[in-house]
Amino acid sequence: ADFIIASARKLYEEAVCAVGQDKVLLIPNGVDTAHYRDPAHQATLLPASLVEFKDRHKAIVGYFGALAPWLWYDCIRELVTMRSEIGFVFIGPDYYGGSTQLPAAKNVLYLGTVDYDILPAYARQFDLCFIPFKPGEIARTTSPLKLFEYFALEKPVVVTADMDECTAYPEVFRGNSALQLSQAIDNALKVKDQEVFKARLRALADQNDWTQRAH
Numbered sequence: 136a137d138f139i140i141a142s143a144r145k146l147y148e149e150a151v152c153a154v155g156q157d158k159v160l161l162i163p164n165g166v167d168t169a170h171y172r173d174p175a176h177q178a179t180l181l182p183a184s185l186v187e188f189k190d191r192h193k194a195i196v197g198y199f200g201a202l203a204p205w206l207w208y209d210c211i212r213e214l215v216t217m218r219s220e221i222g223f224v225f226i227g228p229d230y231y232g233g234s235t236q237l238p239a240a241k242n243v244l245y246l247g248t249v250d251y252d253i254l255p256a257y258a259r260q261f262d263l264c265f266i267p268f269k270p271g272e273i274a275r276t277t278s279p280l281k282l283f284e285y286f287a288l289e290k291p292v293v294v295t296a297d298m299d300e301c302t303a304y305p306e307v308f309r310g311n312s313a314l315q316l317s318q319a320i321d322n323a324l325k326v327k328d329q330e331v332f333k334a335r336l337r338a339l340a341d342q343n344d345w346t347q348r349a350h
Contacts, residue, residue: 202233
């Protein structure tokens, strides 16, 4: 290769070791902030299943993205059992039967794939957002697009501790077990309505807008 673009720090370091620093550029993922902040999403008609589910639970922890093998399903099942008062919403395509690995619990709602055009309207119903990748190389080397989209929505983010590209931001809550993630959820819920915290998330979204990436 004449030039390599890496989307995560660890991938960048691997590429530099292979071909030298002059040929490698680090460009993480970004966000279309205008799309996620568009007030038109407030008028989007939501499915009754989501509205009713939200009404039944103390808080909503949401995830959108692929239901893929790299999610930490064992930990999700443990967490769902531990926090029966919290509703867990999953949105996204099923990769290799991922949706069948979600716990069949009253506090879990899988909505399938939602069109990107209206996805922000659904995600606005979350109290906080979740990126539960299982520990390992994929977690450590992924720059999740959804991280910055969650920032644009001004939602606190809880991730598994191996997600280096996420935990690089001190605003992100993390844990490496169901118990630690449960505590992280509680800590995130404490700040979700604080204007100072929301302003920090807005600033992070602005700093990671695709326009800034292009510059």
